[in-house]
Amino acid sequence: MTLNGWLQILFYFVVIVLVAKPMGVFMTKVFSRERTWLDPVVRPVERVLYKLTRVDEEREMRWTEYSIAMLLFSGVSMLVLYLLERTQQWLPLNPQKFAAIPQDLAFNTAASFTTNTNWQFYTGEQVMSYLTQMAGLAFHNFASAAVGMALAVAFIRGIARREKDTIGNFWVDMTRATLWVLVPISLVAALALVSQGVIQNFKPYDTVKLVEPQQIQKVGQDGKPVVDASGKPVMDTVTEQTVAQGPIASQEAIKELGTNGGGFMNANSAHPFENPTPFSNFIEMVLIFCIPAGLTYTLGRMTGSQKHGWAVFAAMAVLFFAGVTTAYWAESRGNPLLAGVEQHVSPLQPGGNMEGKEVRFGIANSALFATVTTDASCGAVNGMHDSYTPLGGMVPLVNIMLGEIVFGGVGAGMYGILIFVVLSVFIAGLMVGRTPEYLGKKIESYDVKMAMLYVLIFPLMILVLAAASALLPQGLATLNNNGPHGLSEILYAFTSGTGNNGSAFAGLGPNRWYNLAMGFTMLVGRFLMIVPMLAVAGSLAKKKIVPPSPGTFPVTTPLFTVLLVSVIIIVGALTFFPALSLGPILEHLLMHAGKTF
């Protein structure tokens, strides 16, 4: 670890704190339909959009209609993406003449991008046409993020309102999220990224002449290396390199801002064309956190308790620093099994475990990116989590297991942590023997049941499907690592899928079982968790406000922050510790005992 490394991490956090308030104030205005400085440009577009899509912007919805509209839109747009993948060979903007995506992979990808997961069982630059990337995948980056923001705001309204049946209009919330927040920031960010070297073009892949021709082993038609009579391998000379191109910057910006995380290229933000410089890396990390951090301020502002917004922010900050410190420490220590290798910090190198990492980011920025992308439900990666040290790789895994509530995904993290807030006040209420209240609303049995449903569906999907995969031959067929690390690969996959994160221990390969099972967990992890969440919102909106009494547990104090952090850790640890101890923890112990697999 270096001083500069820590300063970079601290500087990043300070920027996020500074961004939270202006973003929060702006989003409050946007969702309350107040005037903003963007109105002269954006308001006319909004009006036309409502006219074309037959939306009555004055009409509010109950939580049930809000859910139905959300499900219908997600279903229709998912179907369109599936069809686009299946027909891309006949459509324009396909300079590499890519064929249709196979059925089960097309389903997996459609589920993945609709649910804001962006798990990728394909190599983007080898199979997806520019049109599919833009109009299919990047479109869903906008749409799923806008849906998430709409849901978060609907939930906040549920808390803020009193004795009302409705929680807002789904179409209006989504439209305003898109036009006022996502599009303007993406445009500016995309150009900033181009200036750093993120490519943006429609040209076919370039062919370049290698400076030094490459000797490779000749492979016969049977896929085996060709050998001559004396058994020596026959070599081929390669004189050219083909360089993939594409409209990446426009997709890169919304991929981070919408906490989607699906890379244009297979290597995601580790690819020099997606993330060419340390500064582009910084921009991308700020994009990931700016909306979620802003929403905590929106929470405070819309519910009229700014102190509560900051108390929640503080809980998130504690978990953020715990994660990044562990990851940075573990990765800096390097891999003890590599003999004869200099892994210490020196003035000429940052050292540490560099397998799967890029030199321009080094250890500090790789550890920070891995923490940020899983604190939020982003899932973009600037290094391969699969090659992290056991404890370093456990940080992203645990972050997702805790529910991605540290600033969280765009929208998803907000309602995730609010469910934990409801549980925390419930537990505090039990401890002092009073009916629990949250910002003046009584938390009753219906609310807690729904919150528990939300908390239980999550580990159920992860643990059951991971256990099934560990037993099925299909589940073990495509592992890339043996020993406890293999279990970590499976566990990470279902955690990432159910948590709608999308980052991976990417050695795990696709097959029919994983395409279908992962597609299923992603849909359940999104929609089956949103519905109980909206039910709580609808129930809270109807309630009367009870004036605070001496027995009310205050949700604005450090005590509340401590309780909230404890509830999050206890729920997460109780659920997942046994699985973790068989995966990364066991691997850590065996690694230090010198064992390999």
Add this chain to the structure above:
Amino acid sequence: MKKNLITSILYTVVTTILLGLIYPVLVVGLARIWPNQANGQLITRNGVVVGSRIIAQPFVGPQYFHPRPSAAGTNGYDATNSGGTNWGPTNQKLIDRVKGDVATLQAENPGKPIPVDLITASGSGLDPDITPAAAEFQVPRIAKARAMTEDAVRKVVQEHTQGRQFGFFGEARVNVLELNLVLDSQLPTKNIGQAK
């Protein structure tokens, strides 16, 4: 229900045009402010495109600086198939690969510890950079192969070392392709007389 279904369909169509087509096309237009960056920073030498400045190429000759190992594609450095090994820290394949590379490098520069980035595959398989430590490690070999003094090679390396961006972000690095092209321009490989 029916009303919301109709809106869902219309909304998907209209926003796909807006966000999926107009937005990226607009960015392609505006990206012309930086034509070199937007098109992948291709480098031309004697009228021939010889690479992208920020995409690694394979180099194995003793007269060239070598990039990091690559897991992109079957033979490495495949810029249409990016990716890492995804081998965990206890994977036997990782340990074996490192052991082999360490043996080769130690023979070339005995007694010096090997900088970690030189024997680890990057995440993209296309990492264009090595650390200054990894460049320094290779200086003696290149000096010998090109019949230059070590200090002369070192000077070229120092001139092409990028510090932290704005003096703060990321880590210091040396671009391998750029460095090799500079060496070639000073002394073309074909004039070295096959020094080995």
